[in-house]
């Protein structure tokens with residue numbers, strides 16, 4: 001068994017072996033892959049899948065298309081039409097009557113290896129490996145909730161890279177991951193966990209750096225071990241204990257060095273920033289996305305537009321933090337900070353909309369339960385964004401912000417076969433996205449009609 005598993009390191013590798021016609025290998029290898037790959041086994045049975053549904057939202061044109069026929073070949077969409085005659089004879093057919101077909105959703109800000117059930121000092125009771133195990137469970141929940149791609153903005157021990165390797169190898173189910181690995185911050189900043197400990201306790205802090213040289217080194221080191229995006233703290237945070245949430249945490253010169261170094265290596269930069277000065281300096285330094293952006297002012301809107309940056313406001317998170325309170329161990333200081341953020345965010349969100357700032361869908365899942373990522377959609381609509389534009393933040397906008405608009409974010413020829421389906425129409429009721437009935441990732445059905453039993 002072990003030998004065959006090693007040979008079939010990926011589903012594609014296994015398919016190649018199966019095609020050699022070795023029946024003995026077929027009999028053994030398929031059960032082994034079925035056991036280890038779980039939800040991903042369906043793809044070994046068919047290279048071409050045709051998906052039909054009652055309707056489809058074309059997020060690019062904004063149009064609703066009746067009776068769509070989407071052909072997915074070898075994991076990518078090969079055609080989109082409304083003609084049933086275009087269905088290849090040898091294809092597997094997945095019909096979704098009464099459902100609306102949409103692109104797989106993208107969450108631009110998650111923490112797969114975190115849980116709101118274990119906060120503050122309670123984290124000290126767990127081994128570092130525990131959080132990778134937590135990530136395996138959360139990756140599955142996230143995928144089944146319809147999020148086929150996530151940007152993991154901060155984790156320890158390179159466990160988001162391990163998760164990505166496990167998912168891509170077919171060992172565990174989960175979304176496509178763009179990992180940031182460690183968050184970068186200044187001494188005493190949002191990512192410095194020693195800020196909650198007395199000085200006689202020490203913990204490894206690879207992302208905690210000061211000054212241009214250390215910052216350059218951190219960017220290079222994180223990239224070396226698997227980071228594909230760089231995340232840093234431009235201001236204080238809500239869940240950390242001692243840093244003021246609105247204070248800037250790097251100088252403008254330090255931020256410029258960080259962004260320059262990340263861009264040199266072809267990586268985008270996400271800044272965690274609640275306070276006005278930190279937001280504006282990060283935008284002046286050239287960041288690509290601003291996370292939370294709670295106290296953005298008119299100058300911030302102007303800078304974001306001028307620099308083609310995106311706001312990623314995570315409006316569900318702080319409300320959840322206040323509702324949960326300190327019962328799972330969160331620091332009492334976090335409640336005061338969450339209140340300050342919540343009081344500002346709706347006004348700032350509406351201001352950004354009116355100013356025409358581009359927005360993406362990021363939730364900070366991990367601060368609230370992973371898998372509940374879609375709960376943010378109704379808040380954005382309530383705060384004045386149209387349902388179509390809200391849907392775009394989690395599809396085409398997110399794909400563009402990742403620089404992956406040719407692969408992700410739309411049901412279009414050449415894109416990955418990443419699709420979901422829901423009952424009802426999200427353009428009239430966005431909350432239907434909280435109940436996804438069908439999920440396909442890379443041409444493999446992982447939930448709903450056509451999924452492995």
Ligand SMILES: [Zn+2]
Pocket residue numbers: 109110111153154364
């Ligand atoms: Zn976060």
